[in-house]
Amino acid sequence: MSPFLRTIFVIARRDFLSIVATPTFLLFLLAPLFMIGVGAIGGAGASQLADSARGAGRIVALVDTGDIEALRAADSRLRDALPRREKPVTLEIRVATPAADPLAIAREKGSDTYAVLSGPLAAPRIVEQEKGSSSGRYLALLAGEVLRDRAAGPLPPVAPRFESIANQGASIAVQQSMGFGAVFAIFLLTLLLAGQAVGMLAEEKGNKVIEILAAAVPLESVFLGKLLGLLGVAILFIAFWTAMAIGGGLVAATQIDPGAIAATGAAGKSAAALVSAPATGWPFFIGIGFAYFVMAFLLLGAVFLGVGAQAGTVREIQMLSLPITIFQVAMFSLSAAASSAPGSRLATIAQIFPFSSPLAMAARAATDGNHAIHLLALGWQAIWVALVVYLSVRLFRAGVLSGGGSWKFWRRAKVVTSAATPAGVVSSQSH
């Protein structure tokens, strides 16, 4: 190993251990548990609300006894063809009696009645809650179906043959949403720790270790080592939660009867998503996604580290956290927009601009099957990491290390100009 790499690892090791070997890290590691808990409680509450609301709604048909069977058959036939979310609310069929008043039924307590059908099927009276509601239209459609069945007589049953094309090509929409998912995941993981880079050199400046480091090793390796240490923490975090997720999945799989999974529609849906793989294939997509995560982390981390290194006090570092978050969100928005419009000019810009490039390129891996382009992108981003670190180090050397008290470059400039002015005045007077 070259001495440069070795010193990077010495610094990274120190930083990694000093972050991980603290009780606070445990809190950090387990923080997603709180998020999951809160999310689960909120989600359960919300779905319960939705369910109870859905269960409470109904439409009512007041028909003659002879029409009941035909109406029920027509309802189940039509219902089958509609997607789950768009199925009409429960149909309640009642026998029409002279005493039954559709308006009274519509106003009955205990459930929301969206529409009530009464009278003969050929000319039904439909009382609806809202003018022109789909519930009213649905009741009219049912009545028509019943009449049409009756007029046409028994028809031979349709024997459809379904053919699936799911395996032949993934849907573009699914791939785009995978791209967005990758952007979002990388953004979230970067948000976790890259922002912390801004305060990392404050520790060394505070306890004066910076001079030992600066004397002993090139500052570039200090900066890179710190980034690497932080990246190690992030990877530990990801590995921990990936392991938890896989473990949890395995446990869940042993608990649930496979038959039950097949029976539920939800499982069928996620299976469909799995079938439609990203354009580059799952293994490559996950691998390159991780590579882009590392790059995004290093790039943003290098910027934040460099900016933070210029800050003099903890207060200044705290003040910097807002622009930093905005910068991250801006890169996320740009890449998210790019992921929803693959091949557009916006997408190209997002893929070339170095700080959004890892996110946008990860999205591209979902929709574009080209593998070689990613090698180019990773190289391009690596150049920028090196460039940012180089510039940060130059600024740090010129400003913080040399300047003593006046590390702010604009303040130093002012000192120089104020020094220059009196001399100029004197010389102009003496002429």
Added chain:
Amino acid sequence: MTALTVEAQGLTKYFGNFKAVDNVSLEVPTGSIYGVLGPNGAGKTTSLRMTLGIIDPDAGSSRLFGGQRPQSVRHRIGYLPEERGLYPGMKAREAIAFMGALRGLDWSEGRRRAETFMTELGLERVIDEKIRKMSKGMAQMIQLIGSIVHAPDLIVLDEPFSGLDPVNQERLEMLVRRERDRGATILFSTHVMAHAERLCDRLAIIARSQRRFEGTVDEARAMLPMQVRYTPRGAPDPAVIAAMLPPGAEPRGDAWQFPIADAGVEPLLARITASGHGVAGLSIVRPGLHDAFVHIVRQVDAGFEADARVDALEEAAL
């Protein structure tokens, strides 16, 4: 001529419009102990930092070990900065091994040497203590060990004695001599003359950003005339004694005190013997480094005040 470990030529550094270091050169012979002396704020630390390449000089250059750039020979240098600093959460042994590892020493070897050094310096109690639990002086000794744990060829110590109790100062002097005997070259700065006088083979005095003196301790002391303290026997007439002694002699109680040039010693003794006033007490001593240092710094300061007066006059004239 002996080989030079440090060759720094014409180092100059501006902080804003203030010239912190002005054309300072340092030539440190290999295997010697070299002191950089100067009052507070004279530019010692900045000179050392430039010598080690931690900051870049605005003019001049620094070459180590025969023409090498300081950045390329980091692993052969040990440096104790003026601003002491260690990671407070680290244990002493780890902190020392960490500093060694930065300079290319193996971690396990660093831990082993840390134990040896700490035991030698009477710090075996705190080997596995965290730095934050230590006293300032202890932490300083840890840092000192950390800066020499990789057995460097050049050891640069910035104000190593400040903050240490006399016992630890003594240990540090021992350590410095031992490192020199091992073959290392030691360059250190201080404003405490006693240490410099005892340790240094050569020294440079920096005052007001410039190097004002370079040479051995004896050469520095030789800049001032020897001081004579003479007590005649009995109670002779002061006027008679004053006439016999060189001009400038002052009575201090029974004794007389006056400076004397090296060549004037024998004639003086002859005169005293011939005068018959007897000798109740006589000492002729070379002033210490302390006096030489104060003398040099005062001269420089006086020059600056004179300059300031001239400046003021010139400004008034404009």
